[in-house]
Amino acid sequence: MINWNNLDTLKSFDELKKVNRVELTKVMALENGAERVQKYSVPMAEGLTYNYAAKEVDDDVLAALDNLAKEAQLAEKFEELYNGAVINTGEKRMVLHHLTRGQLGNKVEADGVDKREFYEKEQKRIADFANKVHSGSIANAKGEKFTTVVQIGIGGSDLGPRAMYLALENWAKKNNTFKMEAKFISNVDPDDASAILNSIDVAHSLFILVSKSGTTLETLTNQSFVMDALKKAGLDPAKHMIAVTSETSPLAKSDDFIEAFYMDDYIGGRYSSTSGVGGAVLSLAFGPDVFAQFLEGAAAEDKLAASKDMMKNPAMLDAMIGFYERNVLGYESTAILPYSQALSRFPAHLQQLDMESNGKSVNRFGEAIDYVTGPVIFGEPGTNGQHSFYQLLHQGTNIVPLQFIGFKKSQIGNDVDIQGSTSQQKLCANVVAQIVAFALGKADENKNKNFEGGRPSSIIIGDELNPKSLGALLAHFENKVMFQGFVWNINSFDQEGVQLGKTLAKRVLAHETEGALAAYSKLFNI
Known part of the structure; x- marks a missing residue:
């Protein structure tokens, strides 16, 4: 017991x-x-x-x-x-999160499915997609290969995958498995997204929007920022973006993406590097075999x-x-x-x-x-x-x-x-x-x-x-x-410690403030 x-x-x-x-x-x-x-x-x-x-x-x-x-x-x-x-x-x-990389114990079922099979299925879907991008069968509107992948996410959707990418970048180049350069946009500060967009060729860039709930304020804001940049470049955002999200998320069946890959509520963001959150960007950057290793x-x-x-x-x-x-x-x-x-x-x-x-x-x-x-x-x-x-x-x-x-x-x-x-x-x-x-x-x-x-x-x-x-x-x-x-x-x-600030920020943006919250908002002309 x-x-x-x-x-x-x-x-x-x-x-x-x-x-x-x-x-x-x-x-x-x-x-x-x-x-x-x-x-x-x-x-x-x-x-x-x-x-x-x-x-x-x-x-x-x-x-x-x-x-x-x-x-x-x-x-x-x-x-x-x-x-x-x-x-x-x-x-x-x-x-x-342990199930994303192997079966340690008994079969685990949830949501009516075998969860190990679910994670393996999504990993295979990601691998197939990455191989098609690398071969050029999935390409931009002109039929040209994507050369850069950009992950849009924050917290666990950024820190782990970014750290893993940087950890393997030189190794992949030395071992001839480097496929695409990866960049990351996380901060809602517009200077972050601008700096990345100014450093890449957007016409040959594939963007990964990562949000399990599909409601993360910073991530959705940066999605809009990127979509605006793509439109200004005369490009169709829907042909340059994929999503990593839950099956119940508003992003799951959206026409804004080439494809959506799924995760679930049983994997916390900070534990998600071995799920599709890390799998998509690492498989695109280095190839599915490297992610499998x-x-x-x-x-x-x-x-x-x-x-x-x-x-x-x-x-x-x-x-x-x-x-x-x-x-x-x-x-x-x-x-x-x-x-x-x-x-x-x-x-x-x-x-x-x-x-x-x-x-x-x-x-x-x-x-x-x-x-x-x-x-x-x-x-x-x-x-x-x-x-x-x-x-x-x-x-x-x-x-x-x-x-x-x-x-x-x-x-x-x-x-x-x-x-x-x-x-x-x-x-x-x-x-x-x-x-x-x-x-x-x-x-x-x-x-x-x-x-x-x-x-x-x-x-x-x-x-x-x-x-x-x-x-x-x-x-x-x-x-x-x-x-x-x-x-x-x-x-x-x-x-739960990250939730209060999010709630108050929404109140500030909705101009539903009083006391110190209102006073600080005025300092920033919000």
Whole structure:
């Protein structure tokens, strides 16, 4: 039987708080660190490895975390989720993004259909469409091939797909799978759409409108903006646009689109990169085979996340260590630091994934909770971040746990030797140095140059960033966020916090304002 209990009612949480804290500067001392680096490491899918040697844990802490994971029934709750239980209590929905990339458990039926078959059918429809675009059988009014694809969407319809596209762009060019350049319009700020439209040849551009409900204000506004630009160029918008939406959306059967591809309410926006939301743009940009490899990597990581053994389940282990840092050690933030320029927008995606999922102060049943939940997430690629905010990370008054990501090889393959080492070797040397510098610090009589150390970090290491390893990386973080939501007994799959601002914005535009809302509206001449 599954029990959904608040964290502070679990006996194992009280026991965890009694375990002695680890002094990172001692356990990571250079003479001991080598053994620890080898010991505290667990394999992930697609050649990735999660190494947590520089975290403030030891065998006693890990045993206590394992007990808590068992009492909180994390593995059983994940099993409930992928077998089709109504896990999203706020919206009374199942949570099925795992089904977009494989069948982990039992057959799941909803809306009168097998949902795995539904997702596979839509993926095949997208693949067929992309192949026809690439072959030229679907073309513009003059019969000329489309060369650019532009995604119009916001939130999960933008952040994840954009991050995934950028992550694979150079890889695809190197491996001759690059088909079309992709651009993204998200912000309702007209400068965003204008900048993209001014950078492309609209006559050879295919636009993807992404809105599950078909009512998203920013997306529909940008649709109108783009349609106006197409008309001014003497083009028929209906021959340049497709939609990714739900079957019940007003966009589903509209004559404004060449074709519509479907998703459903069981996949939240921030979890939708492996659905048609990511599938359409990535299949058009790189080809359906590349998107299939991406799904394969995600599915492989999902299988590891289904393990009941925390020490063999990298997502659960990462989640529990992060929970420990938040709820026992009291750290408020986590920095995501990919030492890969291809992952330049990955921290922004994880910011939404984590903060929109676990930024909650009530439990799954709408009752107030008395403990902290999701951390603040931020990050930038290394080595750029080293010359930006690492000063605070090294010597600031707050300790910020760090999650590094690094790869042994670059995507481009060719590199040059400069002063005895290649650029990739310099990149990897920097991440290695940062892990040890944060952990050990450096004593100096000049307090301005003193580094206290004791700053915890983990790293996910891979051979190369490619479609499969990217899929595994994405699934790891999705599952980590899910497990932490289970520990906190919150609903990680709705986002009521984004609704109030939308409601008030509509009131402003309808001139139904008073008080401060009216006063601020006047400042902008609305």
